[in-house]
Amino acid sequence: MNKIIIVLFLFLSVLEVNGQNASIDSAKNSENIQFKYKSLIIPSLLIGYGVVGLTSPTLKDINTSAKNDFRGYDDKKLNIDDFSQYSPFLSVYALNAVGIQGKNNFKDRTIVLGTAYIIMGGSVSILKKTTKVTRPDGSSSTSFPSGHTATAFMGAEFLYQEYKDVSVWYGITGYMVAAGTGLFRIYNEKHWLTDVVTGAGIGILSTKIAYWIHPLIKKAIFKEKDNTNGIVMPFYNGRACGLGFSMTF
Template identity: 70%
Template sequence: MSKIIIVLFLSLSFLKVNGQNTLVDSADQKKNVRFKYRSLIFPTVLIGYGVVGLTSPALKKINNSIRDELSAQHFRKVKLDNFTQYTPSLSVYALNAFGIHGKNNLKDRTIVMATAYIIMGSSISIIKKTSNIERPDSSNTRSFPSGHTANAFLGAEFLYQEYKDISVWYGIMGYLVATGTGFLRMTNDKHWLTDVATGAGIGILSTKIAYWVHPFLKKTIFKDKDDLNGMIMPFYNGREYGLGLSMIF
């Protein structure tokens, strides 16, 4: 069963990267930006699967079967997912630092990423507080959806959008890392499959919305701010991991 789940996630990742056009071709695009509703299919299916799984006996049974199968495999519990969740996002800045420039400049890509994180973070927080789904390890009732997975897939979509015109392989690698992060959340007994699926969908959708609204934000809120200096760094406060974003306009 665990092998089937890995193949399923990888298949969905490759389908997403190879079959999806960009939501906004350029942040500086002068013509009107039209939302491509087809781009909503992939993340909506993932979110829908997780939501239905909250009440569906069949999907709950699948959750338990996968957990039992992973437990039987005796996977070693590692904390690598605390770091891989941010790898795709940080890769965008690392590639630019090494001279491989993406679609947007520092200002525009940072606005897009910050917008995506605000959308994703607020959505995840609200749903976790209201769903009250117990984690597989019974540590708390904030299992649904997976925030780590949402972070990873947000970054994977961000990496894909910025570099798809240079090479699709950047996006593929980002989605592979994101898929691995989701799988680690299950092997670490922190999330059900439905948690991971919904987290992935929310992460992807948050980035898509961020690119969609970016022209409006740039035209209104950031129209007179041509220069932007900032720094993005991971942080750890002893209990939580995250990304710190500091911008000077």
């Protein structure tokens, strides 16, 4: 049963890319803000699954089964998820750097990414502090939801939105990396399946909201300034990972 749930999680991740079909207008069309509520179905289902799993004995049993199946008899942990979580959104800047232009310029896409990161990070932090779910390895009580997975899926949706008009395969690749990040969190015994599924939903939803409200934020806070430069980089100090970016106007 748990294998079916995991396959469904991967399927929904790819389906999210194929089913959106330009649900959110770009900043280039900021005067015509549109949002298709059907695009909320998949992230809402993912979040709902995790929330139900907080109290459902059946889903808790699936969590345990998934943990056992992933770990098996191998005690070796792979920390690739500490870095792969950033790959999807960094790909947007890398593609632009080599001349493959996406939907928005540096300023607009960075505002969108920053907004999505704030929404995602705030949501994850609040839920971790309020739910206090113990991690599979017992290291802390901040298991629900998975911040790594939320970051990865936030980036995957960001990559998709920026490059869906160039090729849908950019988005599919981003979502595959994000799904792999989530599965590594389970393998490394840092999160339960419900943590990962919820993190995926939060990440996707955060980026959708960021694009939705971007025209309002740009108009109210950043105005119309064209002379904008900046840099976005992840950091890792041996103990913790994070995201940092700076922008000059």
